[in-house]
Amino acid sequence: MSKNINVALIGNPNTGKTSVFNQLTGLNQKVGNYPGITVEKKEGICKLPRGVKAHILDLPGTYSLNTTSLDESLVVELLLNKNDKDYPDVAVVISDVENLKRNLFLFTQIKDLKIPTILVINMADRMSRKGISLDVAAMEEKLDTKIALVSTRKRQGIDRLKELIADYKNISSAPNLDAKRISPEYFERLQRTFPNEDLYKLWLVITQDVNFMPIEKKRIQDATDFTTKSKEELKKLQHKETVLRYQFINNTLKETYKVDFLAAKGLRGSLDKLLTHKVFGYLIFFVILLTIFQAIFDWSSYPMDFIDEQFAMASEWVKNTLPPGIFTDLLAEGIIAGIGGIVIFIPQIAFLFLFISLLEESGYMSRVVFLMDRLMRPFGLSGKSIVPLISGTACAIPAVMATRTIENWKERLITILVTPFTTCSARLPVYLILIALVIPKGTFLGLSYQALTLMLLYLIGFGMAIFSAMVLNKILKIKSRSLFMVEMPTYRLPLFKNVAYTVLEKTKSFVFGAGKIILAISIVLWFLGSNGYSDDFKNAEHIVSERIEKDGLSTYSKNYIQNNVASYREAALADGMSATVLQDSITVLTEELKERAIAQEISSYKLEHSYIGQAGKAFEPFVKPLGYDWKIGIAVLTSFAAREVFVGTLATIYSVGSDEEETIKNRMAAELDDEGRPLFNLASGISLMLFYAFAMQCMSTLAIVKRETNSWKWPLFQLGFMSVFAYIVALIAYQLLI
Amino acid sequence: MATVADLIHGQKGIIKDFSEHLLPIKLLELGCLPGNSVELVQVAPLNDPIYINLSGSHIAIRRSLAELIELDIIEETQAP
Structure with a gap:
């Protein structure tokens, strides 16, 4: 078997490079990371004519080989290193027919590296509409290359491109510009x-x-x-080099590229007038934002409920089917509950990326950046910060990565530091369960208190991001030149394939990235919660049975039995059951419930004396002033790995054994503090919600921030100031409300 | 001396030779070279940034950067 041809796809942003990549490789693609950095590496295999195969690498978009960002430097690094295993046998430069002049700048630079270079002129379907005519043969001669006229939208020209790649040995590798002329x-x-x-x-x-x-x-x-x-x-x-290159390009295009401006039609002018209008522009953006939030929080609740049920059922099934033992417990309570906690976020993440990729593909995102820049600047942010801040409502990880487009280092750093304040989807399950527990059901001006509270939490998160940006802008003494530049691409209908691939990829990387951590924590927690070294732990059964014999069941267990019996009686009476049958069945039920209550008391005693229980007790003095007991303390502590484990941790701790929210909620509602009041009351609930709103509880985000800022200084700073602030706010809230 | 920041809506100019100070290379790559034309397409609601057509490249830049690009304004005789 002969070696695959190494092909590198290179091009300016917004030239449809990804579409060409998708058409060449179809689903034979994989997205990974370059070793050590978080730049996405997209590669795939393409079948060429005559049984040859090509390895296609989609390099990050760049305007030239003069690099200013990590993504761009990667392109240069590869093209300069002949020993890299991905060093291209042939480079394919993707250009957009409307911006050919600018795109050719990059082409001539690549060609001067003496790599055989093919030119793809994409979006050829727009030529007639834009009044453009090309003399391809003459252009091929001037540029000393082969050209493929491609329309990814109409699926034209890809076969010719494949032919050219297969035949790359016949493509000239002579430079366009003699470097000595510089x-x-x-x-x-x-x-x-x-x-x-x-x-x-x-x-x-x-x-x-x-x-x-x-x-x-x-x-x-x-x-x-x-x-x-x-x-x-x-x-x-x-x-001087730039001037020389443009001279060469202008000479080339003068004879081969004609634009008849009278024939040119486009939506750009009128759409821009509307979308960047000082009133309608903001209004439209606001409506789009509302739609996105509606999708994330309303539409996605249906698939989320479905997923939730499925996992609860799976866990139940495993428990009932497999023989009881450590392995079954681990599977049902650790692994399945853990995986369920990840999968549940898929609908929200998918919706968010669907919208973001639609906005980016259509060219609208650049207009938002244009609209917002001046508004964001007093806070030390850039118009480009708006994309990370919106993405942050799903997850801070892709959001921090999205800051790469911000040229100004200070603005970028501030954006990275404040993005984790925006309410990410991992905070949502925590908020939802606490709101249901502590916020009363009434309405205010037709809006329920509970919905208002959730909205308020989002506003607090966003407000805090903006406020801390302003503070950081004053504190940070970083000199960096402001070089804000946004390309305003032509409006285009998004290609379904591109959007679908983006959604698929991002969701996949979230599930596997965050998933590993959540899964690991679930397993560790399960282990720590079901093992202990003290005698109290080992003799739990004995100790608890003795206590029950002496003092009877705990108040909690008594309530548990009473409530269950009462609701059973009610249901049975409604069904018309006779009094004698009812009395008998209640006796049986009470026995059953009693057994269950004893088992629960044993496991909660065990938990209290397990490794995790002992750690929690040691930690309790720190969280007591905030109104939490040791169990919540443990949940808060494990949440520093990832917030979404809060509910799962409480589920494991309360040994409910399933992630089904209703049961956990009831269990939480029944928890009492030392003085017999509900543990989750308005004061402790609000204090917890505020703590989660501000604390930096996400290892993955810290890891990403470390990579993106290239030092431990910033993630540690973030962890410190956010967590201390969260603690203080939660403390004040609890002490004021109690 | 007129700069890109002085353009009004729909007005065009021709970029002058800028040997004195060095503009960011990125701007040059996008076509900001002496002799090329610049047209002001839109101004953001708060008067900044501005959206220009730089010899075919549509980009938005802040005023502070626009002030560095000197040009000769072409007086438009007909209304846009």
């Missing part, structure tokens, strides 16, 4: 020092700001017989 004197000297090396590659190593290939760079600086130039001088030369 500065004959400088490049002559460079050539003399490094006689066997390619000048343009050396030039790129010298001029890139991003810290890649430090060894290469040092090698050039250390060359004794070669003195490089000052930054200023190098920049001037880069300007």
Whole structure:
């Protein structure tokens, strides 16, 4: 078998590069990460004519090889490293027919690296509408390459592209621009020092700001017989390079590319007027936001309830079918409950990414950035911060990654630091259960108190993000040049395939990324909760039975039996059961309930003396002033790994054994504190909700922030200030309300 | 000296030679080169950023950056 052809797809953002990638590879694609960094690596396999296969790598979008971001530097790094296993045999530069001039800039740079380079002119279906005519043959000759005219929307030209890739050996690898023309004197000297090396590659190593290939760079600086130039001088030369490249491109296009502006039609003008209007613009954006929230919190509740039921059933089934034992318990209470806690978020995450990818694909997101920039700036944020802040309502992880488009480091850092304040979907189950427990059912102006509370929590989260951004903007002394630049792409109908792939990929990476942690914690918790070293733990059965014999059942158990009997009696009477039969069945039921109550008392005694119980007791003094007991303390503590484990932890602790919310809720409602009052009351409930609103309880987010800021300083700072703030606010709230 | 920031709605200008100060290279790559035309397409509600057509590239930049790009304004004779 011959080796696959290595193909790299390169192109400006908004040229439809991903569509070309999707059409070449179909579902034969996988998304991973580049080692050590969180830049997405998309690769796939494509079958070419004559039985040849190609390995296609979709590189991050970039305007040129002059890099300013991590994503972009990756492209340069690959193209300069012949030893990389992904080093392309052939590069395919994707361009958009309307922005050909600008797209060709990148093309000429790649071609000058002496890599065989194919040019794809995408969106060819728009040519007639935009009054564009091309002389492809003449252009191929001028650019010294082969061109594929492609329309991914109409599925045209992909076969020709495949032919060209298969035939890559016949594509010229001669440069478009002789590097020496940039500065004959400088490049002559460079050539003399490094006689066997390619000048343009050396030039790129010298001029890139991003810290890649430090060894290469040092090698050039250390060359004794070669003195490089000052930054200023190098920049001037880069300007000259740009001018030379555009001269070449203009010469090429002059004879081969014609635009008849009279024939050009487009929605851009009128749509822009509406969407960036000072009143309608904001109004439309607001309506879209409301729709997104409606989808996330209302529409997704149906599939979520369904998933919830399925997992409760599965857990129940495992318990009833498999022989009792450690393994069954682990499966039913640890693993299935744990997986259920992840899968439940899929509908929300999928909806959010559906909307975000629709907004991005259509070109609307750039308009939002344009509208919001000036409003966000007083807070030290950029218009581009709006995307992370919206994404943050689903999950802070993709949101932090989405800050990469912010050019200004200070604005980007602030966005990263405040994004975790926005109410992510992991906080939702915590809020929902606490609201149901402590907020009364009444209505205010037609809105229920419970819905109002939830809305208020969202506003508090967003308000806190903005407020802390403002504070950080004052405190942080970081000098960085503001280089805000957004491309305003043409409006396009989103392609179903692209949207579907994005939703699929993002959901998958959330499930597997966050899933691993939640699953691990569930298992560890289960283990710590069902094991202990003390004698109290080992002799739990004995101790509890003795106590019951002496003092009778606990108040909680008595209530439990009474309530169950009462509701049974009511139901039976409604069914018309005779008094004698009823009396008999109640006796049987009471016996059964008593047994169950004893078992519950034993397991809760066990839990209290398990590893986790002892840890919780040690931790209790810290959370007591906030109104929590040791069990809530444990749930809060484990939530520092991920907030969504709160409900699951309480479920495990209360040994309800299933994640079904109703039962946990009833169990929580029945919990009493030392003085016999309900443990979850208005004061402790509000205090808990506020704690969850502000605390930095998510290991995955901290890990992402560490990677994106490249230091432990910022995630630790975030963990510290958010958690301390959360503690103080929760303390004040409890002490005021109690 | 007129800059891109001085353009009014629908007005065009031709970028002047800028040997004195160095503009960010990113701007040049998008076509901000001497002799190229700039048209002001839209202004954001709070007067900043501005949305320009830079010889075919539609981009939005902040005023602070726009002030660095010097140009000769072409007086439009007919109403847009």
